[in-house]
Amino acid sequence: MAGGSEWISGRSVLVTGATGGLGLETARELARMGAQVVLGARNTARGAGVVEEIRRGGGRAELLEMDFLSFASVRRASENWEGRPLDVLVNNAGIVVRDRLLTEDGHERTWQTNFLSHFLLTRLLLPSLKAAPSPRIVNVSSDAHRAGRMVWDNLELERGYRGLRAYSNTKLAQVLFTGELARRERGVAVNALHPGAIATGIWRAAPAFARWVIG
Secondary structure, eight states, rough: OOOOHHTTTOOEEEETTTTHHHHHHHHHHHHHOEEEEEESOHHHHHOOOOOHHHHHOOOEEEEEEEOOOOOOHHHHHHHHTTTTTTTTTOOOOOEEEEEEEEOOSSSSSIIIIIHHHHHHHHHHHHHHHTSSSSSSSEOOOOOOGOOOOTTTTTTTOSOOOOOOHHHHHHHHHHHHHHHHHHOOOTSSSEEEEEEOOOOOGGGGSOOOOHHHHHO
């Protein structure tokens, strides 16, 4: 981020998927830089442990429960945040799964977790972001978006499902969403990034050849 630690110090930052992998390291580093870090987490026990770790190190952190497999959970999280400005939203949470299964909301799990729930959370938190002096949204995407393809009558891969294909499509959707949101919300800085090839827990369900390449 432009301005580095001087800019981020004292700002409120919500990081989704913050109990492991890239999200955890992002939360730790932002806290080290002086941000008030809010950890969006499904596993509250793990989330509480990370909050305690950050606080022991002198950082500021709190937990906001959210499960991206449930739109109701995302809405509750946004309601719990209501009335507070939010400086930065880091949409990081993501999954890769082998089999096509549906969420309680009737959507394919990867599509809902990686894209739909982030879309919903972002829209619900826009008033809080706009209440901040220079709000930013960071969508953690992937170079895998280059392999994605938006087939509008088969977005959730009812036909031809493959885990990596589903993942690539969600990352392409994130990039498209980023561009359109930046166009519509001129007062909010919106960016997508590729963090690089990182061996995180997200790849547990990926095929062996993919895990070998990432690792």
